[in-house]
Amino acid sequence: MSRKFKIFVVDTGPLITLAVAESLDYLLYVNADIIIPDAVLHEATHDAAHLGAQDIIVWMKAHRTHIEIAPTKAYEVFNAARATMPNLHIPDLGERAAVEVIEEPDRLLDDERGLLLCEETAVFKRIIVRDRERIVEISTLDFLRILEAEQCIQSAEYVFERASKAGRFPSRVTKMNEHDELTRRAIQELMKSNHHHS
Amino acid sequence: MNEQQKSALEAFSSGKMTAIELRRRFGGATYGDILLLLSELDLPLPRAPTMGREEQIRLAHSWMFPKHVP
Numbered sequence: 001m002s003r004k005f006k007i008f009v010v011d012t013g014p015l016i017t018l019a020v021a022e023s024l025d026y027l028l029y030v031n032a033d034i035i036i037p038d039a040v041l042h043e044a045t046h047d048a049a050h051l052g053a054q055d056i057i058v059w060m061k062a063h064r065t066h067i068e069i070a071p072t073k074a075y076e077v078f079n080a081a082r083a084t085m086p087n088l089h090i091p092d093l094g095e096r097a098a099v100e101v102i103e104e105p106d107r108l109l110d111d112e113r114g115l116l117l118c119e120e121t122a123v124f125k126r127i128i129v130r131d132r133e134r135i136v137e138i139s140t141l142d143f144l145r146i147l148e149a150e151q152c153i154q155s156a157e158y159v160f161e162r163a164s165k166a167g168r169f170p171s172r173v174t175k176m177n178e179h180d181e182l183t184r185r186a187i188q189e190l191m192k193s194n195h196h197h198s
Numbered sequence: 199m200n201e202q203q204k205s206a207l208e209a210f211s212s213g214k215m216t217a218i219e220l221r222r223r224f225g226g227a228t229y230g231d232i233l234l235l236l237s238e239l240d241l242p243l244p245r246a247p248t249m250g251r252e253e254q255i256r257l258a259h260s261w262m263f264p265k266h267v268p
Contacts, residue, residue, distance in 0.1 A: 005261050012229045013217055017243070020233060030262045043228065051230030089226045092218055113261045119229065120244040121216040136254045136261075139246040146259045164243045166233040 005032040006107075006114045010098035012044040013119020014140040019044075019052030021162035024059040026144065029152045032115070034067045039075040039097030051166055072097040108134055117143055204239065207232075211241040 007030065009015055015036070018024045027034055041060070045053045060067060074096040082088050090096075098116075101107065108114050108131070116137035138146075144156030153159070206223050209215040210232070221227045224235070236243065248255060 011217070016229045016233065020230070032262070044230075047228070050228045051233055053230070091222050091226060095218065115258055115261060119217050120246045121210065121213055122218075136257050138251075138255060138258045141245055142248070142251075142255050142258065146255070146262055149259070150263050160243055160245075163233060164236055164241075166230070166237050 003031060003033050004112045005030070006112065007032045007034050008098065008102060008114055008116050009034065009036045009040060010102070010116050010137075011094050011119050011122055012040055013122065014117045014143070015040070015044045015056050016052040017119070017140050017163040018159070019055040019059070020166045021159045022055070023153075023159050023162075024055065026147055026153060026159075027117075028063060028066060029147055034063075035070050035101065036067060037070045037072050037075070037094065037097035037101045039072060039078065040094040041069055042075060043094040070097075070101045072100045074100055102135070115143075199235070199238075207235055207239055207241060211236060211244055213244040213246065 007027065009027075014027075015024070018026060041056075044050075045056050048054055048057075060069075074093060078088065078090055078093055102114070102116065112134070114135040116135060118137055118139055120139045120141060122137075122139070141156060141160060144153065144159050147153045148156045203224065206215060206220055210217065210220040217229060217232060220232060221229070224231065227235075233243075
């Protein structure tokens with residue numbers, strides 16, 4: 001996996017929004033490497049009862065060769081601390097990990113380009129992009145609108161509408177609860193294989 | 199859900215509050231939890247305004263589909 005264009009999923013919003021709308025595959029419609037910081041994946045999937053978690057894991061496993069789970073110090077430290085504090089929660093863990101990944105000096109080489117995919121309100125705020133020539137941040141809806149403009153999908157708004165009606169599909173939430181243990185194991189496997197590769 | 203939390207969800211929905219701040223106010227809720235709460239109140243997901251970001255989006259478009267953008 002090494003393409004000149006890379007998409008960094010820098011928070012859980014895009015993953016969960018697309019998962020809930022059953023549209024995660026749209027991330028693969030672009031010829032790019034997909035990079036997800038380990039802590040972002042953890043936040044999105046650590047509790048299988050949470051909306052979208054099961055779908056994200058299934059999707060990750062199915063497309064493992066196209067997606068890199070980027071290991072970070074932030075997650076490593078968090079994980080080590082959990083050994084003594086199992087209920088430890090760090091609200092901005094995913095963001096910290098994302099910043100760490102983006103700032104790795106070897107992440108983008110030569111003429112490579114990076115797209116930071118954020119949830120809608122994150123594009124207003126604090127991800128400081130130093131290399132504007134090579135890195136831009138856009139929201140999930142921006143991404144979907146570009147796909148729509150390219151006629152890869154029918155309607156960006158439809159995907160968003162589906163996500164915003166998430167709570168109206170109780171059967172999906174129940175299904176995820178039932179798969180809790182399976183998902184937990186799947187996450188552990190993904191993380192393990194990630195550490196072996198890094 | 200109390201009135202303060204409802205106001206916070208409305209602020210998020212209209213783009214006036216970030217997801218991370220909202221999640222903090224809901225005691226570490228996940229983004230998925232937030233989607234459920236929005237749905238419960240029949241509030242739309244926030245939409246980032248494109249005004250002022252046109253060049254950024256154009257650039258992203260040209261990288262995503264290099265042959266198609268002039």
